[in-house]
Amino acid sequence: MKKFVVVLFILLVLVGCTETNVLKGTMADKRLGAALLAKKPFEIEKNEPDYNTAGINPETGLYIVDNETSMLVYVNKYRELPEGYTPPDLTEPDVLHYSPVGDNRRLLRKEASEALVSLFEAAETDGLTLVAVSGYRSYERQQAIYASNVASKGQAHADQFSAKPGTSEHQTGLAMDVTVQGNDDVLLSQSFGETEAGQYIKENAYQYGFIIRYPEGKETITGYSYEPWHLRYVGKDVATEIYLNEWTLEEYFGFDYPGRER
Ligand SMILES: [Zn+2]
Numbered sequence: 640m641k642k643f644v645v646v647l648f649i650l651l652v653l654v655g656c657t658e659t660n661v662l663k664g665t666m667a668d669k670r671l672g673a674a675l676l677a678k679k680p681f682e683i684e685k686n687e688p689d690y691n692t693a694g695i696n697p698e699t700g701l702y703i704v705d706n707e708t709s710m711l712v713y714v715n716k717y718r719e720l721p722e723g724y725t726p727p728d729l730t731e732p733d734v735l736h737y738s739p740v741g742d743n744r745r746l747l748r749k750e751a752s753e754a755l756v757s758l759f760e761a762a763e764t765d766g767l768t769l770v771a772v773s774g775y776r777s778y779e780r781q782q783a784i785y786a787s788n789v790a791s792k793g794q795a796h797a798d799q800f801s802a803k804p805g806t807s808e809h810q811t812g813l814a815m816d817v818t819v820q821g822n823d824d825v826l827l828s829q830s831f832g833e834t835e836a837g838q839y840i841k842e843n844a845y846q847y848g849f850i851i852r853y854p855e856g857k858e859t860i861t862g863y864s865y866e867p868w869h870l871r872y873v874g875k876d877v878a879t880e881i882y883l884n885e886w887t888l889e890e891y892f893g894f895d896y897p898g899r900e901r
Pocket residue numbers: 809814815816868869870
């Protein structure tokens with residue numbers, strides 16, 4: 640209870656700061672400030688909102704999400720997809736792919752797939768040829784990757800660099816790792832973020848409904864290293880709000896993230 644009161648106080652102070660800034664800011668700032676205030680994080684604490692969970696998995700100790708088919712499904716190191724979940728409407732976006740024909744990694748859910756095509760087309764008109772590297776990954780495939788990492792590098796290493804089965808965004812069918820054509824040096828490398836293509840994605844992906852899911856400087860919040868190549872589809876409205884506020888999905892939802900005291 641004491642902890643709750645402290646959290647409440649801090650949040651009130653934060654909201655207070657926001658209000659001051661709103662008074663000084665531009666119209667755009669006011670809208671953002673209003674959006675922040677509308678979120679009322681302290682009420683979220685108090686009212687115990689729908690966290691979109693179906694309870695805790697006794698085997699893993701993680702929340703099991705119950706809105707796995709939503710474009711806003713939220714998984715991280717605290718939250719997992721139901722065991723064996725396969726997304727509906729997986730489809731292959733008509734873009735350049737790194738993986739061979741017929742490979743599941745080419746797939747995304749339909750809405751995300753169409754958005755990816757639009758993003759890649761826009762980049763192309765700016766002279767940047769993007770390539771889809773790795774999208775959908777099945778529960779079983781993630782299980783195999785994780786088990787192999789635990790066996791070869793140990794549990795701690797595996798937990799830091801790979802996702803437990805059920806907690807990978809790639810299993811949602813809403814995430815795609817991307818790169819730029821003709822520069823394999825930056826493939827799935829943080830240096831991709833410094834390329835023209837990496838910068839283009841960082842500044843424009845939100846217009847097509849994508850966010851950089853694991854941004855630089857937010858590692859303690861997301862629980863993952865900086866991944867400038869990992870795009871997550873959330874739809875244009877939420878992507879825009881996250882982009883303008885420089886948030887992560889964790890900060891957008893405001894609960895269940897590794898860097899947050901519980
Ligand atoms: Zn990824």
